[in-house]
Amino acid sequence: MYSFNNDYSECAHPRILDAIVHANLEQNNCYSQDVHTAHAIQLIHREIEDNTADIHIIPGGTQTNLLVIGSALRPHQAVIAAETGHINVHETGAIEATGHKVLTAASPDGKLTPDLVKQILDSHTDEHMVMPKMVYISNTTEIGTQYTLAELTSLFLFCKKRHLYLFMDGARMGAALTSPANDLTLARIAELTDIFYIGGTKNGAMCGEALVILNPALKEDFRFLMKQRGAMFAKGFILGIQFKELFTDSLFYDLARHSNQMAAILRKGIEECGYAFDSQSVSNQLFPILPDSILPRLSEEFLFSVQKKTDDSHTVIRLVTSWATREEETHRFVRLLKSLSQPNP
Amino acid sequence: MYSFNNDYSECAHPRILDAIVHANLEQNNCYSQDVHTAHAIQLIHREIEDNTADIHIIPGGTQTNLLVIGSALRPHQAVIAAETGHINVHETGAIEATGHKVLTAASPDGKLTPDLVKQILDSHTDEHMVMPKMVYISNTTEIGTQYTLAELTSLFLFCKKRHLYLFMDGARMGAALTSPANDLTLARIAELTDIFYIGGTKNGAMCGEALVILNPALKEDFRFLMKQRGAMFAKGFILGIQFKELFTDSLFYDLARHSNQMAAILRKGIEECGYAFDSQSVSNQLFPILPDSILPRLSEEFLFSVQKKTDDSHTVIRLVTSWATREEETHRFVRLLKSLSQPNP
């Protein structure tokens, strides 16, 4: 049994674990005020080509989302997301638990555009309705698609014109930046958002999301908020060590590139079998539409998640690859799929 | 200029004001522990044919909604509403401000059905998503439609089967119960909901919504919650006096019936002009689709709210009548509409 269930089934890339082991018995300052975190921040500053950004490493993604949104908005303000947005569907109402409404736009490709945002603004006109103040996007999105430089530029310019914060959830930032479809860099993203984060958990770290705050209005007192939400790790240096390792050289990108390459093998195999996809992903999450008849056999050999039925006899499944995915397993999957998909003689 | 803007433009029915004036210099117990409130509760108990219900009179509707929902749900639980639901659109995120997500179903007639609720339940399957626990409906709805006995019965039975609370917002309960389409009574509603309220503000009172709690699980410590949300009026007896007057005889129904009758005159006139409606209301809110060309002239004589465009040359407006609407003004409106709608000779 091999799992394509998600990109966080293994602990951490060996280089990251080694770095932790290496520093194990050092005495470090706590609460992320240590030298490793300082070094990691320096490396990320270099990467985003902006050393004025405030950078905090947060243990988890849901925590980062609720912290950013809960900290940026006044009580009557709301955040806009795609209907498929992680904060809308898969965080058990974490944003609402901080007091804020999530306004949603239906978006077949999981991405927001100025037009989609504008429709929401246009229907929120007075004090009887919440005031949209932040736009939340994910890159890659929850359905594996990603933003281009042109799309992000146009969305950011619209947000600035309408006094909206633009927040990019980068839990799968690595997958986005190393996909063949990508024309963004961290430096461009730092120019084109108010706040974003670089996911570690889904790209080889044990845990940790590096939050980059660019808009000064969002920086103030952020450590108070972190502490209040339980997002200030006592041993923050463990987070710092990991991001230092990821950005000391190209490790962050190498791991993500591997992940995308493994997905590419699966994608090609699935296409060769003649199956379509529910969303056009060129990153590490694939959503093929498979005949129900072959799912039992596939499930005997591989773990994956079932998303939804498309008709009486077809189902969308999700396959996720990661930095740790073994190439031979992708080939094995493709072989099995092909064998199951052959016309009966 | 005459206003059909809403059903709360006038202060209160003279009988209600008289009752307040009459009791003016009495010394009353405060915080709704007075004899007038006790008497009002007794009258409502009689009306709902259930004297075990807990009844609290709350100053306003948004307050009542946030109080009920915030009190009934645990932090991870959510409330289901129609997309047009007042709590979803017109309360500035009051429900989310108590920490809870509002899950919405698109519903052309503004009503929820077991099927619509079931679809939401079916897509909320594990702890990564909020847990739906309450169903919120309005009667009449925000677009003037209303529930029949059969519809409410089927919805309540479904809720009970799925362990959901059913909450009816009755801000316009009077309009619902006196409309020609109605086959419900307060007594039946008390059997077919877990909690509901009887609106005073929009039916002749200065302010006040009588909340009726039927499910014992929702009764506990409710006065603590009222106080915490600022919903326990110091001079609660003023609320009590008003509901006592409304239910001493048939005043509550008489006022609502007048309101519906005034709307019927408008509806008939609009239909005679050949205009369609955006929703099929037989109560006191009408949503006619009018040609843009006549709106300026109408606006010189009457106040009403503009809802939305249906095409390049037509607009939905909202006309609302009330207990205070003067019959001659409804005729004047119809006359003006007819004169504006005549074919050019």
Place this chain on the structure above:
Amino acid sequence: MYSFNNDYSECAHPRILDAIVHANLEQNNCYSQDVHTAHAIQLIHREIEDNTADIHIIPGGTQTNLLVIGSALRPHQAVIAAETGHINVHETGAIEATGHKVLTAASPDGKLTPDLVKQILDSHTDEHMVMPKMVYISNTTEIGTQYTLAELTSLFLFCKKRHLYLFMDGARMGAALTSPANDLTLARIAELTDIFYIGGTKNGAMCGEALVILNPALKEDFRFLMKQRGAMFAKGFILGIQFKELFTDSLFYDLARHSNQMAAILRKGIEECGYAFDSQSVSNQLFPILPDSILPRLSEEFLFSVQKKTDDSHTVIRLVTSWATREEETHRFVRLLKSLSQPNP
């Protein structure tokens, strides 16, 4: 039986009720955007000698407190109050329910000073603790004392130096401004606070607190917050009419002065009986320390609240007078107290 239980047992001063009756069948704009409210605001602007203030009339006091504090503070910020402060003790955690800690200072006279506030600031030094950002005071205080011009000036200057908002709860503002000990005016208070309110409920109105926002930082989007908290009355014009009447001439002050004068009669009588007081109030709340032996007899004729035991045989009670207190009842109370307090022959 006559009640000295509180200052909100009667409905409203007849002039206020008359004004409502007079305007009863007018059609008014809703949600406090009506001409009466506009007029009331104009009168209050004149009274505070500052027509740049934003003024909103809120139905109740707890609502006003939670609205102001919840709107002014970011999530990690806290409000400082005296231990006896209404928000700390008697609002069922309404402030905490908006997410904010109430930091308290022990203060025998119920008032805050720069020193008391400074001690709290000094012990809140880093991001592991909440950040004090607002100072809440009441005038008169919950124990009947009041601020002098000198005290308020020194507290406000300290707050400005330390970047704290100063918020005055004026639920009993009338009693404060008409007490013999007073040297403040609404105009001075408007200079020496960031935000304060003028209580109507406890000074002759049916309901309503006029909130005056002086600091521009606290003005933004306030109507959104009001709506979200259920504090935007549909029939806001009823609040406007009442404050218009209170400030058209000297009615607001006349009612409060009467209340204080009635308390003065009680105070003098109690002193003549040789009883001490638990707090030095010159306003309309008195806290005499009475022998337990006379309480049963007193309770047969008068309602009052029992506060606490001071020793095995003495109890602090609270007596409150109001705009509606009948002078003959104060004399009757004194006579009864004297008769009960005579040495046995």
Place this chain on the structure above:
Amino acid sequence: MYSFNNDYSECAHPRILDAIVHANLEQNNCYSQDVHTAHAIQLIHREIEDNTADIHIIPGGTQTNLLVIGSALRPHQAVIAAETGHINVHETGAIEATGHKVLTAASPDGKLTPDLVKQILDSHTDEHMVMPKMVYISNTTEIGTQYTLAELTSLFLFCKKRHLYLFMDGARMGAALTSPANDLTLARIAELTDIFYIGGTKNGAMCGEALVILNPALKEDFRFLMKQRGAMFAKGFILGIQFKELFTDSLFYDLARHSNQMAAILRKGIEECGYAFDSQSVSNQLFPILPDSILPRLSEEFLFSVQKKTDDSHTVIRLVTSWATREEETHRFVRLLKSLSQPNP
């Protein structure tokens, strides 16, 4: 420079890191539904002699506190803590941010007793005040003291009689259970609380607190709450591996015992110098009162935190030892202290 600043300056005990390294490339189920976590839970079940308890491993302590309290209480309910309680002072209002008031009792030894709790209950009598519903204690306390079996029994019995939940914060549970003053076990604690946790972060783990829920009323839907608060780690198996290692044999106790022994060396040395302590700790936190004159020299060699001044020339400092404290450093500290404390010749 050697640090006695706290017990979380080093990463993790080597055996714990080894266990993680060993499992590194395994594919595990996520969100704490893995075999390692299951095994850890089994070991803790054995340790507490109760396999009906629900056990969840949460990344951090503040998170655990806000999760437990926010999940257990209805909106109007409050938690009682000692004034020195971590939730009251050092969590940036995390509890209030979930909507709940922290009621505090002054307690010189940092512990709560039935009497202290009763005083708070006695002063919270009606719906104008919050309703106390949970008692929060820490073991060891924030000032290094700890509960005896007799004390815990009496407090728990009182709580049960008054329908209060008893919640023990065990961030330093190891230090408590291995101190010479201890007569409790995890099994007894499981009998004498409704919910408690076993701290990993401060006793050799990288992170993780094992929360043990005994009272069925507190178990329901707990994973929903975890997810909502961002406390459900994607790679929960990393937490599971650590607690499995801590409880496979006596490691958990061995590490804590070492910590206490290192503190004992410091304590003895300090006592030999004739200095007093601000609190009577027999565990791994010491609060000696030292002359200001020696602090600069001490600070050149050792890190520690300064707590407060006791008079013009003395200061309370905090020294904390841990599983990682090197014995030679404790001796070096004592030698330096003695040399600084010798009478001038």
